[in-house]
Amino acid sequence: MIPIQLTLKNFFSYREASLDFRGLHTACICGANGAGKSSLLEAITWAIWGESRAATEDDVINAGALEVRVDFVFQYNQQTYRVIRTRQKGGSGSLEFQIETSNNNFRSLTEKGVRATQQLITGHLKLDYDTFINSAYLRQGRADEFMLRRPNERKQILADLLKLDQYEVLAEQAKDSSRQFKAKAEQLDLSLQSIQTQLQQKEAIALQQSEIETQLQQLQQVQEIDRQQLQQLQSLQHQRQTWQQQLTWQRQQYQNLTQDCDRLQQDIATNQRQQQQLESLIAQESQITTGYTEYLNLQATEEALAGKFQAYQDAQQQKQQLQQQLTEKINEINLQIRQKQAKLEALSQQEAEIQETLNKSAEITTALEQLQRSRTRLAQLDKLQLNVSPLLQRRANLQTEINRAQARLTAKLEEINSSVSQLYNQSVRQPQLQSRVVQVDTQIEQLEKKRVYQQRVQEKGQERRNLQERLQENQHTYERQIAELTQKLEMLKTPDASCPLCDRSLDEHHWNHVVEKTQTQQQEAQQQYWVIREQLAECERQREELRQEYRQLSQELAVYESLREQRGELAAQLQASSEVQVRLQQITVEKELLERSLTIGNYAVDLQDELQELDEYLQELQYDEKTHALARGEAERWRWAEIKQAQLKDAVRRQGLLDAQKPELLGKIASLETALIELQTNSELAQKLADVQQGIAELNYERSHHNIILASLRQAQSWQFRYQELNQAKQQYPEVGDRITLLNQSLQERLTNQQGINHQIEAMVNQLAEMADPTGEIRSLEQQIQQRRQQLDSYIANLGRLQHQKSQIETLQTQYELQQEQLQEFKRQFRIYDELSKAFGKNGIQALMIENVLPQLEAETNNILSRLSGNQLHVQFVTQKAGKSTRSRSAKASVKNAKLIDTLDILIADASGTRPYETYSGGEAFRINFAIRLALARMLAQRSGTALQLLIVDEGFGTQDQEGCDRLIAAINAIASDFACILTVTHMPQFKEAFQTRIEVRKTNNGSQLSLLT
Template identity: 25%
Template sequence: MRPLALYLRNFKSYGENAPILDFEQFDIALLSGENGNGKSSLADAIAWCVWGKCKGMDGRGGIDDLVRTGAEDMEVSFTFEEDGNVYKVIRKRDKRRGQSALDFMLKRGDAFVPISGNRIDETQLKIQEVIKLDYETYLCTGYLSQGKADLFAMKKPNERKEILAEILNLSVYDRLERKALDKRNELRLRLEWLEREMENLQRQLAEKGDVEKEMARVIKTLADVQDRERALREQLAEFTRRKQEKESIKERVENYQDALKRGNKEINSLIKEEADIRRRLEDYRKIIEREDEIENSYAELRELQKQEKALNDKFQRVAELMRKKERLEGEMRIREQNMIHRINVLEKEMEQQQEKMSKERELKQEWERCQKKLQELDMLEKDLTGMEERAGQLTQEAAGLIARRESLNQHLRELGERYKVLKEAQADCPVCGKPLDDQHKKQLMDEAVRQGEAVRQAIKETGEALNKLDKQKKEMEARQKEIRFRLKERGKLEGRAALLFRQIQEAQEAKQKHGELNEQLVPLRQLFNQKAFVEDLIKELEGLEGRILEIGYDAERHRIIQERIVKLNSVPNEWEALQKAKAGMVSGTESLVRFSKMIDEKRKYLEDVAGIICDLQEAIKDLPDILERISELEGIIQDVQREIRRKEAERGALGERMEKIREAETLLEKKRAELGELQKKLEIYNTLALIYGKRGIQAAIIENAIPELQDEANRILAKITDGRLAVEFLTQRDTKAGSVVETLDIKISDGMDTRKYETYSGGEEFRINFAIRIALAKILANRAGANMRMLILDEGFGVLDEQGRERLVEVINAIRDEFDKILVITHVQELKDSFPVQIEVVKTPAGSTFKIVG
C-alpha cells in the first residue's frame, strides 16, 4: 500500500478547513510540532479511515470521542496505490444521528467509481482483500508507535518467544486450543452421561424374562373371563327378547287406556257443547222479543247521521276559510316584526358609528405616542450594531494576547530547562560547547533567572490586559442584552400602531356612514306609522269574513245532533244481534238433535275398549319377574367386564414394559455406537489441543519464523552498519546440569567476536533494535501477502541525545529504499534540519493544521 493523499475534517483536534496531505511531495518527511498539536492524529486518521480503528477508541473510548469537540460529524478520505491501481476510502461519522458511512472507490481514467458493498462490513472486507492487512498486522508492520521499537529485543530471553508469538499473531492458535479443550471437556461430560444411560438400559433388559411370564399368565386369565361373559350375555339376550314381547303388550294396554280417557273427555266435551247450544237459544229468544224497539231506534239513528253529514260539510268549508284568515293575520304580524327589525338594525348601526366617531381624538394621541417609541428603538438598534463591531475587535485583541501568553509560557519553560542544565555539576557552554567554570556558570544562571522574572512580569501584564478586555466585553454584552430585550418590543409596537391607524380611518369613515343610515331610517318610520306595508292583507281579511257569514253554519244545532248520536251509539250492535238471533234459532235447534246422537254412540264404544284392556293385562302379569332377572344378569356382566378391563390394563401395562424393553435394546445398540464415535472424537480433540498448544504448531511457526527473522534482520543490519554487525537467534541452550532448555537468546557478531545482545548499548543497540523491528514488520507483511510500502515511526525520539539523533537519521536513510514513504513523528526541534522535508503541525483556535516545508 503506497499512500497518495489524506484529507480529514473534524477528526480529533483538526477542524473544518484542514489542508490535504499530498504524499507525492516527499519520500521521507519529518512530522513535527508541539505535544498535543495533532501530529499522531494524522497517522490515526489513516488507520481509522482504512480499518475503522485507531488510538483513542480503546478502553472506554468510542468512535464519537474522535469527533472534534463542538462538531457534530467528521470525515476522513485516504487515497492510495496498490498493485498498479489507485483506490480511495472515505469514512464518515454523524455523532448527532449516531450513523456511520464507508465508501470504497477505484480510479478509472480521471474519475473514481464506487466498488463498495451493500453494508459497511461488506465494504470493510473488500478494502482488506485489496490491501491484505488487518488492523493489528498494520500496527506491527507499517506503524511503529512509541516504545515499540525495542519491545522485543529488550525483553528477557524466556519472554521473547511470548512477544514474538504476540507479534506473529499466534493468539489465534491459543483460541483454537481453548476451543479444542472446551470441546474435549464437553465430550467427556457427554461420555460420562452416556455410560450412565447405558447402565440404566442394561438394568431394564434384566427384567425381560419376568415380564414375559407375567404376560402369559394374564392372557390366560383374560380368556377365561371373556368366555364367562359370552355365556351371561346369551342368557341376557333371551330375557331381553321376552321383555320386549311383554312390553309390546303393555304398550297396547296403555294405548287402549289412553283411548278410554280420551273418549270420556270427548263425551264430557259433547255434553258441555250441548248445554252451550241450549244457553244460546235462550239468549236468541230474549233478543227477538225486543225486535220493534230495536228497529225504531235504528231508523232514528240513520236520519240523524244524514243531518250530521250536511253540517260537517258546512263546518269544513268554514274551517278552511278560518285557516286562511289565520295565515293572513300571521303574515301581517311577520311584516310588522320585519319592519321593526329593520328600524332597530339601522338605529343600532347609527349608535356604533357614533361610538367610533367619539374615539377619533383619543386614537390619534395614542398613535403619536407609538411612533415616538419606535423612533427611540431605531436609535438603540444603531447603538447595538456599533457594539457588535466593537465586540469583534475585542475578541481579536484577546486572541492576540492569549497567543502572546502561550509564547511567553513556552519561553519560560525553555528558560527553566536551561537553568536545570546549567545547574548540573558538569555543564557545557550552550555557545561554544566547552565546560563552564563556576563564575561563568553563575553568570549564566543569574541571567536565566533575570530573564525568567522579566518573562513572568510580561505574563502578568498580559493577564491583566486580558482581564481588562474581558471586563469590557462583559459590560458590553450586558448592555447588548438590555438593548436586545428592548428591541423585542418593536413588533408589538408596530402592530399596535397599525391597529390604531386602521381605527382612526374607521372613525373618519363612520361620519359619512352615519348620515347615510339616517336617510334610510326616516322613510321606514313613516311607512310603519301609516300601516301602508299591510294594506293588501287588510282588504283580503275583510273579504274572508263576508264569505263565512254566507255559509250559515249553526254550531249549536251540530252539537245537539252529535250528542243524540252518541246516546244511540249501541243501536247498530243491537240491530246486528237481532239479525243474528233470527238466523241462529234455526241452526241451533238442528245442532241440539245431532249432539245427543253422538253422545250415545261414544258411550257404547268405550264399553268395548274396557273389555279388551282386561284381557291384555292378564297376559303381562309376569313382566316384573323378567325385569328383575335382567337386572341381575346386567350386574353380573358389569362385574365380569370390570375384571376384563383390569386384566386388559395389566396386559397393556406389561405390553408397554415389553415395548420399553425392546426400545431399550435398540437404544442400547445406538448408545454403544455413539460411545465409539465419542471416544474417537475425544481422541481427535486431545490431538488438536496438543497441536494448537504452545508446544505444537505455535512452536513450529516460531521455529520457522526465527531463521527468516534472522536473515531479514541481518540484511537490514548490513545496510545500516555497513556489514559490521550480524545477529543470531538461539532457541535452545545447555544448562549447567547438562540438560537443554527452551530460550530465545540474541547473539551479536561484530566480525571479531560474538557477544550477547545485553552487552551492547548506545548506537549499536539502537541499530540492532531497529533492524529487528523492521525485519519483524517485513515478515508479518510478507506472511499476510501484503506489500507494505509505507513506514510511520512514532517512537518518542525526545530521549535521544545529539549522537542518537544522528544515528536515527543514518538508519532511516539506510532503509529508505525499503519503503516508498517514510514518515517520522517527533516534537524534537533539533531533528528538523536533518530531513529535507518537514510537515509542521500547529494548533489554532479553528483546530489543528499543517504545512509542508522543503
Template identity: 50%
Template sequence: MIPKQLTLRNFLSYRATTLNFDGLQVACVSGPNGSGKSSLLEAIAWAVWGHSRTVAEDDVIHLGTLEAQVDFTFEHQQQLYRVVRSRRRHQGGSLEFQVQTEQGWRPLTQRGMRATQQLICQTLRLDYETFVNSAYLRQGRADEFMLKRPSERKQILADLLKLGQYDDLANKAKDRAREAKATVSLLETSVANLEVQVQQRGAIAQQAKALEAHLTTLQQTDEADQTRHQQLAQQQQQRQTLVQSQSLLEQQLSHNRTETERLAAEMAKVTTQWQAVTAILEQAEEIAAGLAQLQDLETEDEAFSAKFQQQQTLQAERDRHYQAHQIQAQQLQTQRQQQQQERDRIIQQLADLEPILQKRAAVQEALVALTQARDRLQHLDQVQLQVSPLRQRQQMLQRQLDQTQAELTARLTALANSEYQLQQQQAQQPQLQQAVLAVGHTLEDLTAKRAYQEKVREKGIERRHFMERLQAEQRSYETQLGHIEQKLQLLQQPDAACPVCDRPLDQHNWDDVLQKHQTEREELQREIWVIREQLAVSEREIQVLRQEYRELEEEIASYGHILEQRGSLMAQLNSNASVAQQLAALGQERSHLERCLQERNYAQDLQAELQQIEAQLVQLAYDERDHALARGQVDRLRWAEIRQAEIRQAERQQTQLLERQPQLEAAIATLETEITALKESDTVKAIVQRDEQLAALGYSLDQHQALRAQLKTAQAWRLRHQQLQQAQQQQPQLQQQLAALADQQQQVADQQTELTTQRQTLAAQLAQCPDVQSELQQVQQRQRDRQQQREQHLSQLGALRQQLVQFDQLQDQLTQQQQDLHQARRGYRVHQELATAFGRNGLQALLIEHLLPQLEAETNHLLGRLSAHQLHVQFVTQRAGRSRQGKLIDTLDIVIADAQGTRPYETYSGGEAFRVNFAIRLALARLLAQRSGTPLRTLIIDEGFGTQDREGCDRLIGAINAIAADFACILAVTHIPHFREAFETRIDVCKTPDGSQLLLSR
C-alpha cells in the first residue's frame, strides 16, 4: 500500500486539509507536541480499517462539528484505490471503496460497512493488527518487547504471528476429546445393558410357542359355533323380511290416509279462490271509471313538468352570465394591484443602488494598484518556472549523492561485518571438527535405537493381531454357548422334544441328550476361560511394549535436529576451506571503498552537475518571500474587481428600472378605465333579460306539488285494473283444478281397500315363523367371548414376537455400538494428540523457533547500521535450570553485546537501548509483512528520538536512508529540531484556532 493523497475534514484536531504524497519518498512530519502529527497518521488507519486511539467512535469528530470525513487514495499492485470513510455525530457512519479505471472511479462498495471492510482487507491482504505491528511503528511501543519477561515475549510473538488460532484449535481438540470420552463412557454402559437384555431371548421364544398352540384350539371351537350361527341367522332373516313387509304396508296405509286429507284441504283452497275471482269480476265497471280519471291527471302533470324544465334552463343561463361578470371584475382588480406593487418595488431598488454608485472613484484607484501588483507577480512567476526545475534537479542530485554515499557506507559496514564473521569462522575450525565427531557418535546411537524401536512396533502389531484372533474365537465360543443354553432351557420343560430333530424323547434319551449338552457347555466354558487368560497376558505384553516404545520415542525425538546439526556443521567445515581467499578479497574491497569515501571519489558527473545548478540559482536570485508578498498583495487588491463588477451591474439595473417606471404608470391608468367600462357590458344586459323571461313563464311550484299528490292517490285504480285482468285469466283454470281433485280422491279410496287385504295375508304368514333371536344371541355371545380371548392371546403373541424382533434389533444395536465404541476410543486418542500438537509446546513453539533466527539476523543487520557494528543481539531460547541435574528450561532471553562484552539491557544508555529497540521493532515489522504475503512498501515511524545525540540521530537517519530503496514512502514523526533539519522533505504541522494546518517544504 503506497499512499497518494489524504484529505481530512473535521477529523480530530484538523478542520480541512489535504496532503499529496507524490514525490515523498523519505519525509519528516514535525511539529510541537499536541499539534496533530500522530492524528495525521491515525487518519490513514481510521479511513482504511476504522480503528483509532479514541474510546468512543464519535470522539474522532472535531469538537464543535457534526461530521468527520477522511478521503484516502493509495496504490496497491499497480492499481489506484480510494477509500472514503465518514461519521456523523450520534448517527453512525458510512464507508465507500473505489478503484480507478479508464472511465474514472468505479465503486466497489458492498451492501453494508462490514462487507465493504472485509473486501478492503481482502484486497490489501493486510488487517489492522498486522499494519500497526509492521508498517506503522506507533509512539511509545519501541521498548515494549524488551521490557517484557521472557514468557511474555513469547506471548507477544505469538500474538504478532496470530498463533491464537492454534490455541482455538487446541481448545476445540480438547472439547472433542472430552466429548469422545463421555461418549465412550455412555457406550460402555449401553453395551453392558444390551448384553444383559439379549440373554433373555430364549424364555420369550418358549412363551410365544405355547400361545400359538392355544390359539389353534380356539380356532377349531369357533368353526363349529360359526356353522350354527349361520343356520339361526337364516331363520331370523326370513322373519325379519316378513316384519319389514308388514311395516311397509302400514306405512303405505298411513300415506293413503295423509293423501286423502291433503286432497280435501286442496279442494277447499281452490273453492275459496273461485269465490274471490267471481267477486272481482262483478266490479269491472267501477274499475274502468277510476282508470280514466288517473290518465287525465298524468296528462296535466306532463304540462307542469315542461314549464319546470324551461325555468331551470333560464336560471342556469342567468347564473353563468353573473359568474363571468364577477371573474372579469376580479381579474382587472388583481392586475391593477400587481402593477402598483411593481411600481413601489422599482422605487425602492433605485434607492438601494445609490450607495453602490457613489464608490466609483475609490474603486478606480484600487484597480490601478492591482494592475501594477499583477505585473510584479507575473515576473516572479516566470522566474519561479526557471528556478523550480533547477531546485528539483538539485534535490534529486543531492539525494542520489547521499544515497550513493549511504550505499558505499553500508557496503563498507557489510564488508567489515563479513570479514569479522569469517575470522570468527576460521578460528572455530578445531571446535567444528570435534563437534562433527561428537554429533556422528550421537547419530549412530540414535540410529541403533530407531532400528530397535521398529522391532518393538512390529512385536506390538503381532501381539495385536494375535489378540484379534483370540477375540474372534471367543465370540464364536460365546455364540455356541448361547445356543447350548437355549437347548438346555428347552429340555427343562415338561414333555420336551429333541432340540436337534424335534422328536419326542423318553426318559433315557432325555438323560443322554441333557448330559451331552452339559458336557459341551463345560468344554466351551473352559475354552473361553483359556482365551481370556491369553488375552490378559497379551494385553500386559502390549502395555510393556507400548511403554518401551514411548521411552524410545522420547530418546530419538532429537534425531532430526541432530541430523540437521551435523549437516550444518559439515557445511560450515567445508566452507572454511575458502575462508582465507574470501578474507583477502574482502580486505582489498574494503580499502578501495575507504579511499573513495575519504576523497569523495564517486559520482563525479553528479557532483559537477550539482555545482552548475547551484551557480544558476545564485544568478537568478529568486526569493520565495518576495514571491509570497507579491501574491498576498494581489489577493488583497482583488476586491476592486469585485466592486467594479458590482458598480457596472448597478448601472445596468438603474437604467432598466428608469425605463420600466413610466410603463407601469400607463398600465395602471388603462386598468382603471377598463374597470369603469365593465359596468355597462353585454354580460350585465344578459342578466337583466333572463330575469324578465323567468317572470313571464308563470310556473308555480305549489300547484305542481298539489297535482302530484292527487296523482299518487289515483294510482290504486291501476292496481285494481291489473287484478281484474288476472281474475279473467284464472277463472277457467280453477274449474279444471276442481274436476281433477275429485278424480284423485276416488283413486286413493280404491288403494286403501287393496292395502288392507294384503296386511291380513302377511299377519297369517308371520304367525307360522318362530323367533330364534334369543338362541342366536347366546351363540354370538360365545363367539364374542372366544374372539376376545383369542385377541388377548394374539396381542400377547404379537407382543412376544415384537420382543423377539426387538431382541434381534438389540443384537444389531449391540454390534453397532461396539463398533461405535471402538471409533469413539480411537477419536479420543486422536484428539488428545491433536490438543498436544496445537498447544503451546507443539506447533506454536516450532513456529517461534523457526522465526527467531530470521528475527536475529534481520535485527543484527539493522543494528549494525545504527551502531557502526558496535552492538550485537542474540536470542536465547533455552538456559540451564537451578536444579542440580542442570535440566534445560524454555525461555526467550535477549543477550546484548558491545565491544566490552555482554551486559544486561538496563546498563545501556538511553540512546543505545533505543537503537536496539528500534532495530528489533523494525525487524519484526519486516518479518510480519513477509508472513502476511504483502510487500512492505510504506513505513511510518512514530517513535520518540529524544534519547539520541547528534551522532545517534545521524546514524538513525543514515539507516533510514539506507533502507529507503526498499520502500516507496517513509514517514518519520518527531518534534526535535536537529532531527527535523536532517530531512530534505518536511511536513510541518502547526495548531491554529481553525485547527491543525500542514506546510510541505522540499
C-alpha cells in the first residue's frame, strides 16, 4: 500500500487539512508534542479499517464539530484506490470504496452496508488492522511491546501475531468432538447391555400371549349374547318412551289451554271496569264544558297583563341606567375635587418639611469643614497603600503556593497510603484466588460432561418423537378401518341385506359367512388398535422422562457461561497479583520520603525564603491597615454633610415652586363645585330621568292584580285536562264494548278444546298402565356388559402390550446389530479427533510453525541490526531451556533427569560476550527493538500475502544519543530501497534535520496545520 493523497476534515485536532504524498520516499513528520503528528497517521487506519486510538467512535470528531470525514487515495498492486469514511456525531457513519478507471475518474466498488464494504477493502488489501499495526506501523509507545514481556509470554505474543489462535479453535473443536464421540460410545455400550437383557424375555412373552387370546375369545362370545338381549329390551323401552312423550305433550297442551282461559277471564273483567269508568266520565259533560270556557277567559286576561308587564320592566331598566350614568358623573367631579384638596394638603406638609431643612444651614457648614480635613488625611494613607498593596498581594500569593505544595504532598501521601493498603489486600488474596481458579475449573469440567450427556438425551427424545408420530398415523388408520367394519355390520343387520362389497343379495349361508368374516376383521383391527395405544402410552412415558431429565440438566447447566466468565476474571486477577509485591516495595520507599519532607518542611524552599524577605520590608514601611481603616471611617462619618448641603439647595428651589402652585389649586376647586350643582339640576341626563318616571306612572301596572289572575289560571288549568279526557272517552266507549264481545267468544272456544284433550289423556294413561317397564332389566344388563367390557379392554391392552413387546424385541434385535457397528465407528472417530486435538495444540502444529519462523526472524533481525550497530550486535532466539532437575547421584544423571521448559529468551552477543536482552537499556535496547520490530513487520507482511511497501515509525528515537541517531538514520536510508514510502515521526530537532523532506505539523487556533518542506 503506497499513500497518494490524504484529506482530513474535523479529524482529532485537524479542521481542514490535506497532504499529497506524491514524490515522497523518505520523509519526516515533525512538530511539537501534541501538535497532531500521530493523528495524521491515525487518519489512515481510521479511513481504511475504522480503527484508531479513540475510546469511542465519536472521540475522533474535532471538538465543536458535528461530523468527520477522511478521504484517502493510495496505490496497491498497480491499481489506485480511494476510501472515504464519514461519521455523524451521535449517529451513524458511511464508507465509500472506489477504484480509478482509465479516464482518471473513480468507479464505486461500495457494497450494501458499511460492514460488507469493510470486508471488501480488507479482501483487496489482504491486510487487516492488527497485521498492519504489527507490521507496517510502528505505533507510538508500542515499538518494544514484544521485547518488554517475560520470556514465557513472548511465544504467546508471537503466536498471536502469526494468528495461530485459529489452531487453538481447531484444537478445542477436536477436543469437543472427541469428548462427544467418547460419551456416545459409553452411552451406546450401556444401551447394548440393556437390549441384551430385553432379548432374553422373548419365550415368556409368547406363552403369556397365547393364554390371554383364549380367555379373550370366551369373554367375547358371552358378551355378544348379552348385547342381543339388550337390543330387544331397548326397542321395547323406546316404544314406551314414545307413549310417555305423547302423554307429556297432551298434558302440556291442557295446561296451556287452562292458562289461556284464566287470562281471557281477567281481560274481560278489566275491559268491563274500563267501560264503567268511561260511562261515568261522559255523564259529567256539561260541568266539564263550563269549566273549560272559564279557563279560556282567564288565559286571555293574563296575556294582556303580560304585555303591560314587559313595558313596565323596560321603563324600569332605562330609569336605572340613567340614574347610574348621572351618579357616575357626580362621583367623577367629587373625585376631582378630593384630588385637588389632597394636593393642597400635600403642599402644606412639604412647606413645613422645607422650613425644617432651612433651619439646619449653620450646622451643615461646620460639618463640611470637618469632612475636608478627614479627606486630606485619607488621601495621604491611600498613597502609601498604593506602594504596599503589590507587596501584600505577592505575600498572599506566596503563602497560597506554599500551602498548595503542602496540600499536594499530603494528598499524594494519602493516595500512597491507600495504594499500600490496597496492594497488601491484593497480595493476601493470591492463595484464595488460586484455590478459587482450581475450584471453578473442576466445576466447568463437570458441566461440560453434562452438556455432552444433555445432547444425547435430546437426540433420544427426537427418536421417541418420530416413533410416536408413526404410531399415531397407524392408530388413525386402524380407527378408520374399525369404523368401516362397524358400518358394514350395521348394514348386514337390516332385513334382506345385500353384500357390502358387490351389492348382491345374500342367502342365509353367505350372510353368515360375510358377517363372520367381517367380525373377524373387526376383532383383528381392534387388537392392533389396542397394541398401538399401549405403544403410544409407553412412548409418551419415555418422552416425559426424557423431558424431565433434559429440564433438570438445563437447570444444572444454567451457570455454565457465568462460570466461564468467572474463570477468565479470576485468571486475570491472578496474573495481576504477581506484580503487586514489587509495586508495594516501590510505593513504601516513596511514602517514607514524603513523610520526611512534610515533617521537616523541606518543600517550596525558594517560596519560603521570598516570603521572609517581604515580611522584613513591610515592617520598614510602617503601614498600618487599622489606621487606614479608621481614617476611611472618619471621612465616611462626615460625608452626610455633602448630602445635607444638596438637600438645603433643593429645599430653597422647592419653596419657590410651592408659592406658585397654591393659588392655582384653589381656583380649580371652586370651578368643580359650580359644575357639580349644574349637573344635578339642569343637565340633559336629569331631564331624561324625569320623562322616564312620568311614563311609568301612565302605564298603571299593578303586580298584585297580575299575580291573582295567574293563580286563578293555574287552578282552572285542570279543566283543560278533563276536557281532553272527555273527548277521548267518547271515542273509546264503542271500542271497549266490541272488545268484550270478542273475548267472550275466544273463552268459549278454548273451554271446548280443553274437554277434548282431557279425554285423550285418560286413554293414554290406560295404555301405559297395561305395558311393562324394562328399565331395571336394561340397567342390569348394561352393568354386566360394562364390567365385561372392562375385562375385555384389560385383556386387549395386555395382549397389545405383549404384541408390542414381541415386535419391539424383533426391532431390538436389528437395533442391537446396528449399534454394534455404530459403537466401533464411534471408537474410531474418538481416536481420530483425540489425535487431532493434540496435533492442533500448543505442542503440535503451533510449536512447529514458531520453530520454523524463528530462524527466518533471527536472520532478518541480524541483517537489520548489523546496519544499526556497525556489526557490533548479534541476536539469538532460544526456545527451550533446562529446568530444575531432581536430585541424582551423579552429574550425568542430573543432566539426564533435567526437564526442558518452553520459553523465548533473547540473547545478545556483543564485543564483551553474550548476555540476555533484559540487561541492555537506552539506545542499544531501542536499536535491538527496532531491528526485531522491523523484521517482524516484514515477516507478517509476507505471511499475509502482501508486499511491505509502506513503513511508519512513530516517536522511536528519544532514547538515542547522537551516534545512535546517526546509525538509525543510516539504517533507514539503507533499507529505503526496500520500501516505496518511509514515514518517521519525531519532535527531536537533530533527527528531523537529517531528512531532506519534512512534513511540519503545528497547532493553531484553527486546528492543526500541515506544511511540506523539501
